[in-house]
Amino acid sequence: MSDDRSESATAPMPIRTPDQRVRVFVSSTLQEMAPERAVARQAIARLRLSPVLFELGARPHPPQDLYRAYLAQSDIFVGLYWERYGWVAPNMEVSGLEDEYLLSGTKPKLIYIKAPAPNREPQLQGLLDRIRNDDCAAYQRFTTPEELGELIENDLALLLTERFERAQQAQTAQVQQAPTPPHRPQLPAERSAMVDRERESAELRELLSREDVGLVTLTGPGGAGKTRLALRVAAEMEEQFPDDVYFVQLANLTSADQMASALVKAVDARESAGGALEALKDFLRDKRTLLLLDNFEQVVDAAPILAELLTTCPRLTLLVTSRRALRLRGEQELPVTTLGAPDPNANLPLEDLAAYPAVDLFVRRAREAKPTFALTRANAKAVAQICMRLDGLPLAIELAAARIKVLPPAALLARLERSLPLLTGGARDLPARQQTMQDAIAWSYDQLADSEKKLFWRIAVTSGGRTLEAAEAIANVEGDLDTLTGMETLVEVSLVNQEDGPGGEPRFRSLQIIREYAQERLKESGEEQTLRKRHAEFFLNFAEEAAPHLTSAARWEWIERLGADYWNLVAALEWTLANRPEWCLRLAGALGWFWFVRGYIADGRSWVERSLAASDPAERTPEQARVLHWAAGLAFAQGDFAAAQEPDEQSVAIYRELGDQRGLAYGLHLSGAIVGQRGGPEALPALEESVKLFREVGDRWGLALATSGLGDGVMLTGDLVRAHTLYEESLALYQEQGDIWGRATVLQSLALLVWTEGDLSAASALYEESAQLARALGDKWDLARALTSAAAVTLQQGDLERARSQAAEALRLWRELGNRSGMALALGELAGVAAVEGDAERAGRLFGVSRAALASGAAYYITGGVDVEAQITAARAHMDAAAFDTAMETGKAQPLADAVALALGEDQLE
16 A cells, blocks of 8 residues: 555646546648548547647637647647648748647657548658658548548547556657658558458468468458458568568469569569579578469469479568468468358347448448448448348448449348349359359349440450450440440449559459459350450550551650550460461560560560461561561570570571561661670671661661661771761751650760760760650660669769769669669679778679679670779779678679669668
8 A cells, every 4th residue: 555655646646627638639731621620520529528620710829829739738639631731831841730740749649641632742742751651650541521530539439548558658658669661662552441350460460470481371252352451461561571572463464374474573583594483583582571472363373383482482471362272381371251240130239230340341332432321220231131141242242332322222232132042153163152252243243234244244355454445446346335335334333443544544444353253254155266366456456556656756655555455465465376376476576666665575585486486487477577586686685695696687588588678777787786796897787788778768767776876886896986977867867756765875875985085074964864865754774774874984983972873773773674784784883882982892792793693795785885894803903802802702692682682772781
């Protein structure tokens, strides 16, 4: 008792009058958030707390003094944010909105962000970014005032409960903990709250935390919420995987053969002489990384690849979502079950009914379709029956709730009653819940008119979505459909989602489980082969229509359009390879510039080589010559010059036989480049002939390309005066056509020339101009080239910080493009910076990695003038040679990906 009295004496509990309740300060802009402010006031009042809201009005105090006084007297801070940052007073550096957040100090904070927000002001986005990085603030997204009211009421109740249970010391420590690192954007952002799943989340966190678990597979029926659960837990556990968490969507893959390539792209580890799988293993070998592989049932035959990764990469953890287990040794399977649904006959209180996860999900989604929807005594039993009829399966519930806009719960239930007994979409050997999911989709499908049903199954032949034009050309087989009206209906009933494509053109994409259902109907229709042929024909024509634009000023518009339909193009390549090899040859040839400019070098080379293997080389056709040209060009772009020479020679020979002067001109240009990479005058005859032919056929763009290429060859012979003239001619030709990309590339050649002449200042200015043009275009390839060379010039000028910045940006771009030679050259520049700073260990290590990565061949094509060997010699001459050499040997054995992370400060020297 004496101890208790002593504690009471030192920390007496205050005795408050009944009016002194907990004060909750609400911060927001006034006009745009007026409905939300009203809802927040009501939610706070329902908990018998005191809402404190600043309002403009006639008060004998300045506004700043007023809201600051209100805030100082409040106990809890609630922030409501949407699009506006608010007014910044003349004597302030921040708006009142941000000032309120900054002054909230260590008060408990609840932050609510309204979505969508397409016009969010940059200053507000900056504030929200800081709030997200502040571990003192909890935040959630909402869409409607009603949802906000529910969130505030629930969160305040939970907050008060936690505060009551915790000691004040623990509370203070929690609020003052160090900020967490910024969120890494590998995972897709969640747009809506996850319902329930506390048990599964806890089990999954425990499994992923165990050192003896390398593979966890979330299994369950389609639409059970496996992906959402995986994303939520992966986001929560990012700190346990310091080498990153990657989300890999496999839904667009059509065969197990694409698996390794998809993973390589996801982790930015493309381009390996040993193939995609070896590149992936090299990248992940020593990393503590989590790979989240979604929809693995698409490529279940690729499971052995995961086994090999786990064997090779001991610190790797795989989190897989799949409708079935992978049957690999050591696999930990975690079933994701359906949501709990109430017994409609139990006559539960409304509050208890709303607490069931299935009902909660239905209400949330119904409010998205109809904001005024609410769970009431009148509709509660019908809602409970809907959730039970749909077996608590999330996607089925969401599809049903989307119809609330036109069908109240009782009418919706009546339609379910009439449709469910008649639906037989699920196979007898599938689980009951799988059949229920089929029933849920079939119910939406059954509401369609016959013409809409045809459109639904016919567009299922596409991969990764489609434009309205593609849907019309492929699905309107007999001119019997109103495609626009039908697509609008499919969007309305949630069987198709609409999104913006390149240039704002609408694209239409189905959820994967819905597309699977549509594909079943497609098979039943007897139209599948006809539609697959139409699909291949459409995308062949699309690629051939795009091809001439890829060598014009409109290049990037068409690159983006082709990129949006990349998986459709891959599907067309696969079908034509198996059914119409001559079409495959045409399609592969038409995509050559796309693969080159987009940086999909390895994919493109694989497809042109496969299409050539399936064709008859004796035909000697223009299509054969074009694909041979790209087999050479893409091999050349990889630095595989030996492999490039033979197909280029074959291509040139065919063009000569056919009398195709334009094709011959392109082939000779590449011939000169292949020979020219070794230096010397041997390249000039082919380059001179290329220029001559382009002049004769009147191809101004080709002439600009060839003239610049001839300038490269001439410069390598030492004739700088003629090279300068050729570059100026090429620039004028590109300028005449309004081709910014061409100008950017020639400016780099001209920069190299003046650099060779010793004019560092002029070279730096030209590289900067080229980089600006490439940056404006979004051309990562040429931007990386310009920055790499610019870094070398800047280093010679002695500006170490600028050189470091340029080389680091180039390195990030080369990594994103998956170009090993580019990464090696950029690493060489960062090593050069370290050498000037006297850091023998870092310089030697990075030089070692750079030299090893460049050992396969010259990289002059990527960027001229960067001489890593000369830099190594210069660095070694003024450093501790023994330490430098030892570090270089260490670097030679280091994986390139690890060295890149080291150079970018994403890792530490061991």
